[in-house]
Amino acid sequence: DAKTTQxxxxxxxxxxxxxxxxxxxxxxxxxxVYWYRQIHSQGPQYIIHGLxxxxxxxxxxxxxxxxxKSSTLILPHATLRDTAVxxxxxxxxxxxxxxxGKGMKLTVNP
Amino acid sequence: NAGVMQNPRHLVRRRGQEARLRCSPxxxxxxVYWYRQLPEEGLxxxxxxxxxxxxxESGMPKERFSAEFPKEGPSILRIQQVVRGDSAAYFCASxxxxxxxxxxxxxxxxxxxxx
Numbered sequence: 001d002a003k004t005t006q007x008x009x010x011x012x013x014x015x016x017x018x019x020x021x022x023x024x025x026x027x028x029x030x031x032x033v034y035w036y037r038q039i040h041s042q043g044p045q046y047i048i049h050g051l052x053x054x055x056x057x058x059x060x061x062x063x064x065x066x067x068x069k070s071s072t073l074i075l076p077h078a079t080l081r082d083t084a085v086x087x088x089x090x091x092x093x094x095x096x097x098x099x100x101g102k103g104m105k106l107t108v109n110p
Numbered sequence: 111n112a113g114v115m116q117n118p119r120h121l122v123r124r125r126g127q128e129a130r131l132r133c134s135p136x137x138x139x140x141x142v143y144w145y146r147q148l149p150e151e152g153l154x155x156x157x158x159x160x161x162x163x164x165x166x167e168s169g170m171p172k173e174r175f176s177a178e179f180p181k182e183g184p185s186i187l188r189i190q191q192v193v194r195g196d197s198a199a200y201f202c203a204s205x206x207x208x209x210x211x212x213x214x215x216x217x218x219x220x221x222x223x224x225x
Contacts, residue, residue, distance in 0.1 A: 034212070043114075043201050043216035044153065091212050096166060096205075097143065097155035098214060 002101030022088030135204030
């Protein structure tokens, strides 16, 4: 079972920043936090990952709390195409498989 | 650099037939993963393979399902004697497996419908 918890859904206005929270209170010291998203009927898409430092790439930013028990994915300027189910995953050390929970449905509204 | 290629995109089978799903990983990736997504549910891990080896098949049903990743050619997920409950989207992912990281790149999936 997934070890992370996310709210089931969130709405965001187009052009605004979308801040997607995730709790991973049982994360181990060597486990990374990964974010993927699944746009309707498509395969999951990797977004970003981090260990303890904040990370930024062309898609998003990832803010991880100092105690590593939670993180926030930030889409700085959400577009309609960002509407998707977003999954926060802590990679279980020693295992290759990704354990997907129920994720969070983000709806970007015009 | 082409992404992960899965075929067919859609597959229709009658109960009792066999289904073969193919996955070509990204160039340079030697690690392949299969996941299943039942209607209105999340993705569930099935199996992890490297070339010619099954590394983790903890998510594979005990019967009728098998997977391979030969030295040459795509990875194959095979379902024998399909039943209606096998209807799902099957996703393949590949990874370059950089030490300590596990970024998986997914294909578009194969949607299996069992009549």
